[in-house]
Amino acid sequence: MQKSTNPLASHFRQPAIYLKLPSGGKYWVPGSLNLPANGEIGIMPMTTKDEILLRTPDALMNGDGVVKVIESCCPNINNAWGMPTIDADSILIAIRIATYGNEMDIDSTCPKCQHENRHQIPLGDVLMRVRSPDYTPVLNLDGLQIRFKPINYMQSTKNNIIDFENQKLAEVILNQELDDETKKAQFDIHVQRIVDASTNILVTSTASIVTESGEMVTEPDYIREFYNNTTNKNIKAVQDKLKEINDVANLPPAKVQCDGCEEQYNVGVTFDYANFFGPLS
Numbered sequence: 001m002q003k004s005t006n007p008l009a010s011h012f013r014q015p016a017i018y019l020k021l022p023s024g025g026k027y028w029v030p031g032s033l034n035l036p037a038n039g040e041i042g043i044m045p046m047t048t049k050d051e052i053l054l055r056t057p058d059a060l061m062n063g064d065g066v067v068k069v070i071e072s073c074c075p076n077i078n079n080a081w082g083m084p085t086i087d088a089d090s091i092l093i094a095i096r097i098a099t100y101g102n103e104m105d106i107d108s109t110c111p112k113c114q115h116e117n118r119h120q121i122p123l124g125d126v127l128m129r130v131r132s133p134d135y136t137p138v139l140n141l142d143g144l145q146i147r148f149k150p151i152n153y154m155q156s157t158k159n160n161i162i163d164f165e166n167q168k169l170a171e172v173i174l175n176q177e178l179d180d181e182t183k184k185a186q187f188d189i190h191v192q193r194i195v196d197a198s199t200n201i202l203v204t205s206t207a208s209i210v211t212e213s214g215e216m217v218t219e220p221d222y223i224r225e226f227y228n229n230t231t232n233k234n235i236k237a238v239q240d241k242l243k244e245i246n247d248v249a250n251l252p253p254a255k256v257q258c259d260g261c262e263e264q265y266n267v268g269v270t271f272d273y274a275n276f277f278g279p280l281s
Contacts, residue, residue: 029082
């Protein structure tokens with residue numbers, strides 16, 4: 001039997017705004033995105049289920065909650081794990097605007113008079129100033145030509161282990177109950193995990209390395225082996241170049257004015273999910 005159409009369907013949520021991705025649709029894992037001809041994807045408001053997901057610590061820790069919410073609110077996105085990280089902030093800001101409106105409260109302390117301020121930030125203005133990094137510059141290093149690429153959300157989530165391991169490392173150092181031998185063993189384990197995660201960031205961010213003879217190397221295992229065996233000076237050069245490229249994609253700060261002394265200063269727009277996706281007070 002043919003299923004009848006729900007008479008309430010006309011009241012289902014619809015796209016509230018449309019977004020041009022900073023990447024222009026480039027760098028997505030094939031099949032992850034259905035990009036319309038005009039380059040704009042529709043963004044729908046969150047459902048109650050979506051809001052609950054963004055308040056579930058485990059779902060946020062492994063990235064699953066963010067992925068499910070993006071796929072729920074963006075019909076053109078089939079697989080948010082395949083999204084390049086350079087698009088993530090814009091998509092999340094757009095979902096926030098579609099759900100709660102353009103204004104978001106941000107608290108700050110005036111650097112001049114230390115007055116505590118609450119400002120309403122127009123997120124649409126922030127969204128319009130988001131820029132996509134340029135990955136075309138080549139790093140020339142010891143006769144090699146290194147080209148870079150943005151990582152996707154799946155890779156980014158795996159790379160986030162560094163923050164977790166740094167926290168665990170601090171706990172080991174401060175733990176007075178551990179004897180020196182046990183402390184050293186655990187210290188070595190966490191340090192190795194940090195090193196491996198740091199190397200993984202370089203590997204997943206490297207598109208190719210061209211040798212002096214013109215041979216192009218794209219195999220991740222070969223690139224990993226190179227990073228594991230090159231000098232610390234070369235690693236630092238690669239990290240600095242990546243930071244230079246990726247800093248362009250940082251969310252632009254918002255200019256605000258102190259209610260106390262009328263000093264103007266910049267405040268950063270940050271992603272604390274509990275606050276960023278909470279309704280305006």
